Amino acid sequence: MYQFSRLSACALAAAISVAVLGAADAAGPRFVVRATEAPSSRAAADAMTRRYIVRYRNGTAQRASTLQALGAARTALSRSGIAAAKPGLSVRHLRRLAGGADVIELSRPLDRVSSAALLRTLASDPAVAYAEPDRLLQHTGMAAPSLMPNDPYLAQYQWHLHSPIGGINAPAAWDKSNGAGVVVAVIDTGITDHNDLDGNMLPGYDFISDAFVSRRPTDERVAGAHDYGDWNNDDTQCPLRSSSFHGTHVAGTVAEMTNNGRGMAGVAHGAKVLPVRVLGRCGGYLSDIADAVVWASGGSVPGVPANTNPAEVINMSLGGPGACDVTLQSAIDTAVANGTTVVVAAGNDNDDASGYAPASCNNTITVGATRVTGGRASYSNYGSHVDLSAPGGGGGVDGYDGYVWQALNDSLTAPELGAQVYGGMSGTSMASPHVAGTVALVQSIAPAPLTPAQVEALLKGTARAFPVAIPSATPMGSGILNAKAALNEVVPCQGPDCESSARPIANKMPVGGLSGAIGTELLYSLDVPVGASGLSFMTYGGSGDVSLLVSYGTVPTALAADVRSVRPGNSESARIAVARAGTYYIKVVGVKAFAGVTLEARHN
Template identity: 40%
Template structure:
């Protein structure tokens, strides 16, 4: 099939003779005759505009009306910059490089790549030429046009021109000055997440953050940004609204009489951190001035069930949930300011990991709080694979005293409160939120309330992820994680996290740095490798997964922290090494540079922990109806590891506590198979240990009768000893 577009007039095939002299270039044709014929036929049959039909027949968009210049905005452009390669010296000597034919050739190259007619506006200092597109296009589309131009013969490079404006963002919300987590990096506290800097380039337009929590309340400083989701509380006893699951995610109050706790209005608070109405002269500002929240209820009075949370995660991402209407507004990001007791393994709660996997497969980022117990473990869902686990830091950048910390923490975000290590430099300022004055049910809304915790830190990370999604919806959850961790700021030198490597993740979230990484077009790098701790003397591979940027890429790996290991593949995509024998934490870093010399750095922690070993027993005997209580024993080669036990299999009624106490209050006769595992604090397990339990019929009479015989036997022995003396 013939091309309708005229060929370049000067190229390597016809630009010169063998003697090096320039040939006379043929006159350019406006179009192939086939194009003109096709246009005329269409014109006669449809009476449409000839000019538009001509360009349509040639497979091109009609040239723009240059009399009305398009208006660019931040995030779009109307211009492309093209640098053509210099002609050969003999061509320049004859003055032909500035000829009309060369000008036409260059315009044709640029127009063919843009798939519309372009006009050169002016030249830059280095000889690059600025072309007007005639309409405003998004930066991603402009990059695609530039990439096609760069692929043309004779083009050195092409890139979008970028619209700039005054570097200022102002908010008139009454309490904005007290929101240290949003402040500019240079003007705010050390712990700021720099959202006000990021807003120059992205405000979350089109992004939806699902806040799965206690539900939502109507509030004048938030309601216009809320999408009503669903109430997933299935337990009538804690629902507080008179029924189970329903389409109303309102928060009736989560007060807990057994713990003497008033209602928290937690869902309202977390939603306001993410998306309170900005610049409206009242209340506070949310981290997403143009984003919205999807309100989903999964917690009732005193708490909720993890299974309800799992369904809420799946539904929020757009998955079907039995008995629940479909979600017409799936979230871009899911924020979970909730959690189980620390140390639980997600592998033991397959339904939860399945829900997380379903969300991630749909491109939804899942963010969860690490927990507020101040221990070296995280709860669920934060402990599930693929979840961004968020710790909390203070306004002065120290880890908050209450924040859980471990190798499972991805990064930290503003949570406020007391410092764990800083003393005189500690800033304990809390997090400003919207609230309600009600102790049981809702009463009077508050434009300012205060909170803190890893709960508060979580919606800040979710909002940062949503900003990135609003810039490029194609970013995967893994790429979002890589951007957030790769641009995180280092904790201050006097902080706990600076002294205790590997417990606080990549650093403090920096929304502005992450947004700028997307805008720059630099490669987005995530490091794939083991999802959990690995034993000593294990062969491990880490791979740099690269998106965006321009191939080919160069790689440079190094080990940043931990006992030195021998690295193989320092300049390859995949790094190989063998872990040290002893328990340790290793930090690796890769620098990836694309062909345009844009570089991105990403880091990955690896925890080395050796598995515990259950010492026994492997066989047990008991009597029917007589209570059984046995302490299981285990050892761990890593000094100081805390070991916990879990029962994988066994008869109903038999339990194994985390400390290893096996109990059965009323054993039933028969031979029973019991399977237990021991795990250290890093999640490394012993593997299954099988115990065979044989329960005999005994003398009958049940447990009380058996205990009576034992008592009589003891008295008889005592009497016999007295008689002997």
């Protein structure tokens, strides 16, 4: 995840690691360790800022006219005393955002104290709905299958896709879906040319509105999403650093071309990626990111052509300290209203995600990071805001193969000076696109598009249990992403006789000795006569953990069950107050490996 600072820092988040794998030759692949742990985003939170977002209330003169909005900002500078204390300080109106707020820019940045004074003065104006810094955001990155494609590095390096311990069970999911027909927006640093990615990339757009940040000649937003590199050689603006080409790596996780005899594989390799560039040198502005979210979902943004490829899924591997900004929350709400699922990284500060945005924003799927072992990555944020986890890698902790591997460029500055290679990174940035790619797999085959809320419930409900204990003080959501189980819930069986595999059971006749591994699903059926009452289903005894799902006339799924019981352990109970004559289907699901469990159905 590209970490963003409260204001203008550009240091990467903690636990950032990169290894680079060159093209294979007779001597084997080559590895280069390119980056190590970087300063925490918290340390940069008091940096200077020069841009602010102000939302004027409907019906005010400032809302009706950008000239009036500019005049009000100048008045606020004067009332706050900042203009008198800083002679020559001027302000200009940059743009009006998709949500109706205005972005204003000062001729030079303010320190934390002066910035707070300006915000207080703006907020005291009855015409102002809210005012907040247009802070710079940064990425938080670099911190037995039934179908195995022929990509040469998949089996050896991409444990995160296929490992039964730490992976997401992607190859088994590819039997049902590759994400075809779905668009995934990657809002990040943009994209570089790479022959293992290019075929799945859409044109995209560059939303960066500052020439210093973008490395383009002007402040204008432009078509295309070429990553010019986010290296910085000017420490007066933010710390010195090399280019990350973070967006290329994230896009690779989502949809790197697969089964092409080249390189590595992507989760949803039949989907298309819409690259949206918002992060460059020193990070990216909140206002640019908010507009990018709206545009990527098919919404209208002033001065930007309509998006002809609206995304069903948005991935934001970016974030930083502080509560969710009003501007960002409004943009996310717009995207969700447009039917787009928004997936975000939890952050790399080994802290509660409630103190970071967009991890703490509503209407998002927030993703924590796990290692090869399936345990929490030491850098990953945690807490009640984390919905589920996915592989982020442990980097040097687990050796070179503990990274998450995808396409990359090995230049330290501009991509034109580097080569197309494959790189290993670790961070919650790497975890989030595994989830975004799985959403694409799901939407590609869903009989009807799932709403963002349904997608979230599906992924959380089908996540597999962590294979190692997660301390109660650092919760990591419902479990580890399980692509195969998610697809099985969307299309639980093939053909017209889906229920034919159910084993019949009889009233008040216990069925014992049930056992299975994590994710095992055992299906049973019960024929209920006319006039039956007091219908109930239960499991008990044995070891492990199961859940119980029951539906009338059809196979229950995590998304659709008439009744369910999901208590910890094996003592489950589901009751039907008014029984119908006909067939009930009962599914016993292994939340963990289980053995010796008994199932019983009863009615009068």
